[in-house]
Amino acid sequence: MHETVVAESILKTILENARQTGAKPVSAIISCGQFNVLNDEVMSFAFETAAAGTFCEGMTLTVKHIPMRATCKQCKTTFEFDIYHPVCKQCESGEFDFEPDAPLLLEEIEFEENE
Amino acid sequence: MKVSLNQKILSRNEECAQKNKAFFVEHGVLCLNFISSPGSGKTTTIARTIRDLKDKLKIGVIEGDIKTDTDAQKIRAAGADAIQIETRGACHLSAEQVYNAIKALDAETKDVVIIENVGNLVCPSAFDLGENSRVVMLSVPEGDDKPVKYPGTFAGAEVVLINKIDLMEHIEFNLERVLADIRVVNPNAKIFQVSAATGEGLDQWYEWLLKRAGRSDD
Numbered sequence: 001m002h003e004t005v006v007a008e009s010i011l012k013t014i015l016e017n018a019r020q021t022g023a024k025p026v027s028a029i030i031s032c033g034q035f036n037v038l039n040d041e042v043m044s045f046a047f048e049t050a051a052a053g054t055f056c057e058g059m060t061l062t063v064k065h066i067p068m069r070a071t072c073k074q075c076k077t078t079f080e081f082d083i084y085h086p087v088c089k090q091c092e093s094g095e096f097d098f099e100p101d102a103p104l105l106l107e108e109i110e111f112e113e114n115e
Numbered sequence: 116m117k118v119s120l121n122q123k124i125l126s127r128n129e130e131c132a133q134k135n136k137a138f139f140v141e142h143g144v145l146c147l148n149f150i151s152s153p154g155s156g157k158t159t160t161i162a163r164t165i166r167d168l169k170d171k172l173k174i175g176v177i178e179g180d181i182k183t184d185t186d187a188q189k190i191r192a193a194g195a196d197a198i199q200i201e202t203r204g205a206c207h208l209s210a211e212q213v214y215n216a217i218k219a220l221d222a223e224t225k226d227v228v229i230i231e232n233v234g235n236l237v238c239p240s241a242f243d244l245g246e247n248s249r250v251v252m253l254s255v256p257e258g259d260d261k262p263v264k265y266p267g268t269f270a271g272a273e274v275v276l277i278n279k280i281d282l283m284e285h286i287e288f289n290l291e292r293v294l295a296d297i298r299v300v301n302p303n304a305k306i307f308q309v310s311a312a313t314g315e316g317l318d319q320w321y322e323w324l325l326k327r328a329g330r331s332d333d
Contacts, residue, residue: 002207002238009124017118030124035267036241083266086299094299104124104241111116 003038006030007046010106011056018055023111025056031064033102034083038063066102073097128242131210135217135245142223145328146230148244150268151252152261153234156278158186160252160311161229162193167314168321169194171330175225177216179208179233186231196220207238210245227328236261240268248327254279259289262296270300274307276320281310 010030018025032038040063047061070081072088073095079088087094123129139146149157158178165174176197178186187199198216200208213230222228230246232239240249251272253261256279262269269275275297283290290308297304305323309316325331 002241005205005209006124009127013120013122013124017120021116021118023116035270037267083300086266094295095302096299106120106122106124108120109118111118113116 003042003046004050006038006043006104007050010047010061011050011054013106014056014059014109015054017109018111021111023113025059025109025111027060027062027110029062029064029107031066031102031105031107033066033104034068034081035101036104037065037083038104064107068101069099070096125242128210131214132243132245135210135214136247137245138217138222139228139245139247143329144222144225144228145248146228146244146246148230148232148239148246148249149252150232150236150239150249150272151234151254152236152257155234155252155254155257156311157231157234157252158189160276160278160309161231162189163311163314163317164229164321164324165190165193165195167317168324171325172226172328173224174227174229175220175222177208177213177220177228177230179212179231181205181233196225202233206233206235207242208232208244209242213244226330227324236265236268240271248273250274250276252276252278253293255282255286255288259293262293262300266296266300269297269304272301272304274305274320274323275301277306277308278311280308281313281315 014025014028043063044061051057051059067080069078071078072093074093075091077090151157174195176190176195178197178199179202180186181202181204184199187197190197198220200212200216230244249272251269307316307320309320
């Protein structure tokens with residue numbers, strides 16, 4: 001359910017940017033990591049609800065899931081870590097060193113072209 | 116027209132979390148953020164910790180619940196100051212709520228501030244409250260699949276408390292599996308097996324807590 005807070009936070013930033021540019025926002029891209037994960041359906045619904053009746057109504061929101069890289073402590077292979085299937089793809093061991101997980105980011109907003 | 120931002124989404128929460136963190140550093144206060152499912156025994160464990168360490172640590176507690184102040188009452192009955200935050204529907208605490216509670220608690224007069232987050236193993240882990248350390252709890256009756264179902268939450272823990280260990284003989288609970296699943300996402304977590312009801316295993320938790328708070332004898 002933290003998607004609701006994320007949706008409100010994104011909406012606020014998009015509305016601020018829309019005010020500055022004077023153009024209507026049509027879409028936005030956000031990204032998240034593997035540990036701080038967002039559910040796509042819940043996120044879309046939360047954003048749709050938050051945006052209803054605002055300048056952002058009807059916008060599409062895309063969630064990008066950024067993989068996290070892990071290195072196996074046994075065979076030293078580096079690979080994209082799947083948090084729901086946490087075994088080394090090479091030797092199937094379960095001990096890793098992790099690279100930092102990606103933060104929650106509002107990457108990009110697309111606005112309608114002004115005539 | 117595309118505008119590239121790459122801006123942190125929860126930046127307002129993070130800014131406030133940094134203020135909280137700075138406060139705890141300035142006043143030499145250890146702040147712990149307790150995260151678990153509802154019913155795992157957070158309040159009971161915190162209350163017992165307060166009682167057992169009352170001569171060694173001055174603990175203050177910030178309680179987060181959707182409704183009621185029953186948890187704050189239990190903490191006060193154990194002999195510590197407590198501030199209750201009623202989130203009224205929100206499934207987690209935010210850094211701003213904690214910032215206000217710190218003031219109300221006179222947190223600078225404590226050795227340790229424990230934040231008992233809203234019972235929920237998902238959302239609280241996304242919100243930094245400015246704590247020094249996260250304590251994630253699970254209890255034996257919840258089942259042995261919690262770490263594998265909520266890996267993100269266990270990944271961020273400095274300490275994992277496995278509570279209600281006294282019930283293990285009555286309930287099918289594969290402890291080895293739990294320990295292995297935690298180790299996969301968090302190889303450095305300190306894991307303590309405790310029972311807040313019987314007191315079993317709490318001495319190791321206390322030893323860690325005293326050391327982390329800089330109040331250890333050795």
